[in-house]
Amino acid sequence: MSENTMIAQVERLPEIIREQTPIIDQRIRRLLDHELCLSVKHIVTTGCGDSHMAAVATELAFEQLAGISTEPLNAMTAARYNLAANKSAFPGNPLLMCISASGGVARTREALGVGKEAGATTLALTANTESPLASISDLVLDCSVPEYDHAPGVISYRVSMIALFLIAIRLAEVREKMTQDQASALRQQLASIGDAVEDTIEGCRDKVLEVVKATKDQKNFVFVGDGPNYSTAMFGAAKLLEAAGSHAMGQDTEEWAHLQYFANADTDTPTFVISPAGRGHNRVAEILEPMNRVGRYSVGIVPEGDDVVGPNVDMVLPVVGNVPEIFSPMIYPVATELFAAYFADEIGEKFFRGFEGVYDDDDANTIKTSTILSRSDMSGSA
Numbered sequence: 289m290s291e292n293t294m295i296a297q298v299e300r301l302p303e304i305i306r307e308q309t310p311i312i313d314q315r316i317r318r319l320l321d322h323e324l325c326l327s328v329k330h331i332v333t334t335g336c337g338d339s340h341m342a343a344v345a346t347e348l349a350f351e352q353l354a355g356i357s358t359e360p361l362n363a364m365t366a367a368r369y370n371l372a373a374n375k376s377a378f379p380g381n382p383l384l385m386c387i388s389a390s391g392g393v394a395r396t397r398e399a400l401g402v403g404k405e406a407g408a409t410t411l412a413l414t415a416n417t418e419s420p421l422a423s424i425s426d427l428v429l430d431c432s433v434p435e436y437d438h439a440p441g442v443i444s445y446r447v448s449m450i451a452l453f454l455i456a457i458r459l460a461e462v463r464e465k466m467t468q469d470q471a472s473a474l475r476q477q478l479a480s481i482g483d484a485v486e487d488t489i490e491g492c493r494d495k496v497l498e499v500v501k502a503t504k505d506q507k508n509f510v511f512v513g514d515g516p517n518y519s520t521a522m523f524g525a526a527k528l529l530e531a532a533g534s535h536a537m538g539q540d541t542e543e544w545a546h547l548q549y550f551a552n553a554d555t556d557t558p559t560f561v562i563s564p565a566g567r568g569h570n571r572v573a574e575i576l577e578p579m580n581r582v583g584r585y586s587v588g589i590v591p592e593g594d595d596v597v598g599p600n601v602d603m604v605l606p607v608v609g610n611v612p613e614i615f616s617p618m619i620y621p622v623a624t625e626l627f628a629a630y631f632a633d634e635i636g637e638k639f640f641r642g643f644e645g646v647y648d649d650d651d652a653n654t655i656k657t658s659t660i661l662s663r664s665d666m667s668g669s670a
Contacts, residue, residue, distance in 0.1 A: 294439035294531060294629035294639065298489060298622065304443055305450065305482035305618070308433055312447070313454050313475055315430055320455065324409070325462035329378045331358040332408070333452065334366040334399050335387035336655065337526065338441050342387055342448035345519035345617035346456065352614060353466070353474075354459040367399035372666040375406050384408040385452070389431070389444040391419020394658040400425055405663035413451050415444065429455075439639055440530035442625050445523065449618055453478055481618045484609025488622045491592065491608040496626045499587055499603050503558045504634050509534060510548055510559045510584075511624065512575075514541040514568035516617050520589075521562055524624030531628040532637045541568055545575050555583040560627075562589045562620055563597055566613035576600040589623045 331350055333343035343360035350358040361370055363386075376382055384403040388396045391414040400410050401424060412425035415432040422428045431447050454475065461471035503509075509528055513521035522538030529536050539548060541561075551557065559579060563572040573596050579586055580600065588594070588601035591610075598604045605623035632639065641647040651657055 292439075292629050292633060293437040294442060294527075294632075295626065297436055297439055297442035298625050298629070300436065300443060301446060301622070302482040302486035302489075304433060305446060305485060306479050308447060309450055309454070309475065309479035312429075312431065312451050313458075316451070316454050316458050319427055319429055320458055320462075322462050324383075325459050327378075327380055327409075328356055328383045328459065330376060330382040331356050331385065332366060332370065332382045332403070333358060333360045333385045333387065334363050335396050335448075336363045336393050338445045338523065339387035339389070339393075339396070339448060341519040341523045341526070342445060342452060343385075344522070345449055345516050346452035348516045349453050349456040349614050350459070353456045354463060355465050356459065363393070363395035363399045367395060367402050368661070368666060371399060371402045371406050371408070372663055376408070379407065380409045382408050383411065385411045385413060385455070386421060386425065387413045387448050387452075388419075388421050389415045389441070389448070390656075391416040391421035392656045393421070394654075394656055394660055397421050397424065398660045401660065402663045402666075413448060415447070440527050440628065442527075442621075445621070446618060450478065453615065453618075477612070478615060478618070481609075481611055481615060484607075484611055485619050485622055487608035488606070488619055489626070492605040492623050493626060495603060495605050496623060497630060499558070499605070499627060500630045500634050502603070503585065504631070506554070506556075506558055506585075507535060508554050508557050509536040510544070510557055511536065511538045511562065512541050512544050512559060512572075513538070513562035513620075514571070515566060516613065517562045517564060517566075517568075517620055520617050520620045520624070521560075523621050524560060524562070524628070527621075527625055527628040528631065531639055532632040532635060533641055534631070541571055541575065545578065549575075549578055549582065556585050558587060559584045560587045560589060560624060561597065561601065562624075564607070564611070564613050564616040564620060565591050565594060565596070566616070569596055573597050573600065589620055 511524035525536035592606035
């Protein structure tokens with residue numbers, strides 16, 4: 289196991305995915321009864337940071353598997369705009385799922401409280417079932433896992449996605465959008481992603497180290513993805529920010545062509561294109577021509593052996609294993625996580641700036657102590 293605590297988390301992912309999928313599935317089956325599953329007309333998933341990205345990653349699963357319209361909103365938008373202004377015509381709706389590993393994030397707690405005032409059924413997904421978030425929620429799903437050393441979140445992100453994917457499967461099964469056998473096969477497929485993650489870690493590690501050496505003097509990075517892997521692009525940028533303090537952004541594939549294409553500073557900006565050979569794959573291939581023409585250093589995170597995007601990037605970080613696009617956010621972040629961890633080592637940067645100097649307080653950014661408003665507090669604002 290690596291001495292770098294972030295790499296150590298990545299190396300634990302295969303075991304966590306294989307072991308936690310059936311455990312969390314049993315918790316969900318006990319928690320979400322048939323009456324609740326059949327009553328859901330609309331879903332809102334929300335959280336901050338990684339938790340919001342997990343919501344974005346799983347939107348397709350809820351809509352494609354369960355056939356339920358789903359809005360993955362960041363907690364600020366959910367609390368102060370969407371839920372503050374709307375009330376469903378259906379009792380107990382929407383099903384509002386608030387995601388927070390710590391259960392202490394203020395804006396997520398605010399979203400849950402505002403949602404309750406609006407008549408939503410609230411479900412907290414948290415690793416801390418004694419947390420402030422859990423204490424105010426109608427339902428609580430225990431997403432705790434064995435302890436691990438502190439680092440930019442890798443395991444917690446996967447556990448949030450596992451829980452959300454399994455809830456989507458549970459809803460689909462109860463609502464008879466699929467048979468029990470089909471649902472069981474999907475659950476098994478989700479657990480087996482642990483094997484693919486294990487193979488991908490070994491299959492791309494050396495190439496990740498090459499990319500680190502090639503980009504060690506760079507200050508700006510862009511991560512590009514679409515569909516469920518827009519979340520992977522955002523997550524890749526987030527991990528690099530947390531691990532190394534480098535300026536990084538996640539962008540939608542199509543939006544890159546409308547915006548980042550025109551950047552004329554640092555024209556060799558490392559740009560990671562994330563594409564699991566799904567619906568957006570041909571568009572990723574198209575934007576590589578202008579991306580390379582304007583001088584970007586392009587890195588493709590694509591299936592091993594891909595012949596559409598792979599031949600047209602400067603470096604391929606291969607994803608090993610046949611994982612359907614709907615579950616692909618479980619595996620496609622592996623390369624970006626390894627990159628962020630090794631890059632921090634290369635430039636000698638401490639995770640989260642070591643919580644030193646101006647960063648010397650775990651809540652210096654006020655994400656846990658921010659003032660929480662109620663729905664009635666916002667009733668007169670527009």
